[in-house]
Amino acid sequence: MADVLNLELNSSEPLLKVSGLTVRHLGAEHERTIFSNVDLSVARGETIGIVGESGSGKSMLTKAIMRMLPPYMAHEGRIELDGQEITNLSLRKVHQLRGDQMTLLFQDPFTMLNPVLSAGEHILEALRANKKFRKEISKQESKKIVLERLSEVGIHDAAVAGRFPFQLSGGMRQRIALATALARNPKLLIADEPSTALDNTTQAEILALLKNVQQSRQMGLILVTHDLRVAFSVCDRIYVLYAGSILEVGPSVELEKAPLHPYTHGLLLSEPPIDRRIEVLTSIPGSVPSFDNVLGKCAFAPRCNWQTQVCLDSTPQLRNVGERHVSSCLRLQEIKSELIVDRTGRKTADSPFVNLSTQSALPSITPVLRIQSLKKTFINSQNRKVEAVQNVSLEIAPGECVALVGESGSGKTTLGRCIVGLEVPTSGSIELDGLEATNYNSISRESRAALRKKAQIVFQDPYSSLDPRQTVADCLSEVMQVNGEGKDSRNSRIDALLKHVGLPESYRVRLPESLSGGERQRVAIARALAVEPKLIICDEAVSALDVSVQAQILSLLRKIQKEMGISLLFITHDLAVVRQIADRAYVMKNGLVVESGLVDDVLSRPQNEFTQKLLSSVPSSASQLAEKDQTLLLKKDKDK
Structure with a gap:
């Protein structure tokens, strides 16, 4: 297997070569396998992507490569870095390799950075881990090196070196984390979901930065992501990981154009298009099983539309299916043409969603939400005013979905928190279903309780918003009890709520830790529905989910919107999601609404320069990038 992946895909000796890597969790009662027999290679100057749903083993694979597995994990196989086997090196020697030879960039820079160290001190701390630097570099020279590292990641303001993580934006924190990771000139960078929580423009900047730094240094880069658009825009090759097994590997352009495994095919179909709204969103039914539960058969068979008995009789091996392209599908030759028809057929069969909402009709309808000239001012740590929301006016009709889009820090979440009473506006007014809702603190307890029933909010991270000690039934029952429902009524409604969000009754007794990310978000939605609200605010409710789970939510x-007539305020930075869910969109920048209108008008014919910038920041596909590169080459040839 290693020969197929490591030799045929890379003619030169790879920088990183992983062969037959297996990781097991050593439990007190029994062992379980996280992933098994994984082969992987990265050439110097090459970028590979590792994609797959949550639970596939992506992050654990990168930790195994970095030798960062916890004590209760055991590994087997062979890991070679720049010709040196590191599989069984002592932790002291591995620690010397980290930073000098290989380094890891995490998803959340805020947890990666030390809150009591400034940006410059983070870089210095990484540099001081090298004995040669400590002995030979003076204090003045070290300051110069810090500024050079900051400049390399696009930070040219020397004052940033003295700022702390809490004083920096998400994108700036990620740049500091990258500068710290690159401080000692590693040969291999592993980036684990480095742009997942970022808005489109910041994401585009970070991805471009990663690519530029990688190319200028000729580093190897492993990008772990569940966002296929990101993978296609950055990576040379992509590894598709599912339930602890590699199912397909191939060049990005080829994989995007013609996926040769039903799982990769399903992931691509689940990706929402940004150029049109489709009537039925495609998703892969079910969830990722553990490796041990699909041992001895094709791991994807239980969720595959093309599975037959042959898929259940043995574990498939990776086979060559094209130039530098391998797949483990046993029935590929039989179903290859069906995969093409299924993909192209769904594209051409997609009928545009009929949008009944028109701006001219809104004045004749009493809105569920009416915001007029809203302002929210904060005082920051330097005692300066920050205008988070500036003179925003917005309306949502019954049964309508309105999207609120913009970069991080544009005021989207602050506006949502004002609506549900978590923040008090500085000025302006808010009406919820005809009730005054500007300041929850200034109204009676009864009025406040009535308002709470009118609007509910679903947050980005359901695990943080659910009580880890409460079962699903207790979580839903508590909301109804607070709102005065009797015990008998609560019990019967719990089953109905679970049915509404597509969960079986057996989930009543489950705790949040036993649920997948998508299932937790379904529980959060059920909790919001428990009080029968007129409006649900979804604050980045699908941004952290895999594409298939995202499509399901x-x-x-x-x-819910169609059957129950509930209005939605959908706060997001994902414009493809906006196209699929919203009737109208408001674009915010620095607390101001800079453009609004029907979704088709805003996304297809944007008038504001900022909206145009957001759209241009959406990651391009591998084929689009290849076309751009070819155009540039032709232009250069013509100019010669």
């Missing part, structure tokens, strides 16, 4: 929200 978007379909669920569409269904």
Whole structure:
């Protein structure tokens, strides 16, 4: 297997070569396998992507490569870095390799950075881990090196070196984390979901920065992501990981154009298009099983539309299916043409969603939400005023979905928190279903309780918003009890709520830790529905989910909106999601609404320069990038 992946895909000796890597969790009662027999290679100057749903083993694979597995994990196989086997090196020697030879960039820079160290001190701390630097570099020279490292990641303001993580934006923190990771000139960088929580423009900047730094240094880069658009825009080759097994490997352009495994095919179909709204969103049913539960058969067979008995009789091996392209599908030759028809057929069959909402009709309808000239001012740590929301006016009709889009820090979440009473506006007014809702603190307890029933909020991270000690039934029952429902009524409604969000009754007794990310978000939506609100605010409710789970949640929200007539305020930075869910969109920048209108008008014919910038920041596909590169080459040839 290693020969197929490591030799045929890379003619030169790879920088990183992983062969037959297996990781097991050593439990007190029994062992379980996280992933098994994984082969992987990275050439110097090459970028590979590792994609797959949550639970596939992506992050654990990178930790194994970095030799960062916890004590209760055991590994087997062979890991070679720049010709040196590091599989069984002592932790002291591995620690010397980290930073000098290989380094890891995490998803959340805020947890990666030390809150009591300034940006410059983070870089210095990484540099001081090298004995040669400590002995030979003076204090003045070290300051110069810090500024050079900051400049390399696009920070040219020397004052940033003295700032602390809490004083920096998400994108700036990620740049500091990258500068720290690159401080000692490593040969291999592993980036684990480095742009997942960022808005489109910041994401585009970070991805471009990663690519530029990698190319200028000729580093190897491993990008772990569940966002296929990101993978296609950055990576040379992509590894598709599922339930602890590699199912397909191939060049990005080829994988995007013609996926040769049903799982990769399903992931691509689940990706929402940004150029049009489709009536039925595609998703892969079910969830990722553990490696041990699909041992002895094709790991994807239980969720595959093309599985037959042959898929259940043995574990498939990777086979060559094209130039530098391998797949483990046993039935590929039989179903290859069906995969093409299924993909192209769904594209051409997609009918545009009929949008009944028009701006001219809104004045004749009493809105569920009416915001007029809203302002929210904060005082920061330097005792300066920050205008988070500036003179925003917005309306949402019954049964309508309105999207609120913009970069991080544009005021989207602050506006949502004002609506549900978590923040008090500085000026302006808010009406919820005809009730005054500007300041929850200035109204009676009874009025406040009535308002709470009118609007509910679903947060980005359901694990943080759910009580880890409460079962699903207790979580839903508590909301209804607070709102005065009797015990008998609560019990019967719990089953109905679970059915509404597509969960079986057996989930009543489950705790949040036993649920997947998508299932937790379904529980959060059920909790919001428990008080029968007129408006649900979804604050980045699908941004952290895999594409398939994201499609499931978007379909669920569409269904709820249609069947129950609930209005939605959808706060997001993902414009493809906006196209699929919203009727109208408001674009915010620095607390101001810079553009609004029907979704088709805003996304297809943007008038504001900032909206145009957001759209241009959406990651391009591998084929689009290849076309751009070819155009540039032709232009250069013509100019010669």
